[in-house]
């Protein structure tokens with residue numbers, strides 16, 4: 066199987082100035098491979114997806130992502146075994162550069178890694194409790210599990226080393242955005258042209274400065290300025306300036 070984790074894209078590489086190195090997994094988003102890895106995707110996010118940004122516009126990169134995605138579904142044990150080996154190698158490699166390794170397994174997918182098991186029966190978060198995993202999700206149920214635990218004593222037991230940021234789409238009512246923020250979760254919002262200082266009464270932080278979402282405070286709107294195909298968005302996925 067080809068290598069699964071990459072050593073970052075133009076966005077994740079910005080974390081190095083803060084001492085972190087992100088290793089990420091690019092699958093083929095939505096149902097492009099024939100398997101759906103983005104259960105909560107919308108027309109707006111699929112059209113604006115960063116899957117085709119940077120090297121993603123090359124056909125060999127697209128083919129590789131499709132092959133990886135098919136392997137995830139058809140050859141799961143080998144796939145997870147290989148990720149385990151690559152995480153071990155990444156931890157060593159980042160350490161040699163005095164960088165802290167962090168892992169984003171949903172660069173272009175929205176899979177519930179908190180419940181995907183290695184053949185040993187453990188999740189990757191359980192196998193590597195010393196490292197941080199982080200992702201964005203459009204899955205409200207995933208986000209609620211993340212923000213519910215442990216303060217509210219309900220929801221699933223969420224891995225302590227897996228940080229989630231909720232990702233707003235054109236189908237997300239403002240009431241849901243406010244609810245996540247009120248529970249001390251963070252919400253990523255794409256804006257046209259530039260970032261406002263606040264959104265729905267909450268502070269907006271610059272999400273383009275780095276990809277290190279686990280360092281954001283609580284109840285933050287993570288503002289992202291539209292890029293690539295998002296510039297053509299007319300669905301409401303990108304928020305227009307007021």
Ligand code: SF4
Pocket residue numbers: 094095102103105106107110111113114115116172173174175203
């Ligand atoms: S959920 Fe994320 S990865 Fe999937 S299609 Fe939408 S933007 Fe792309």
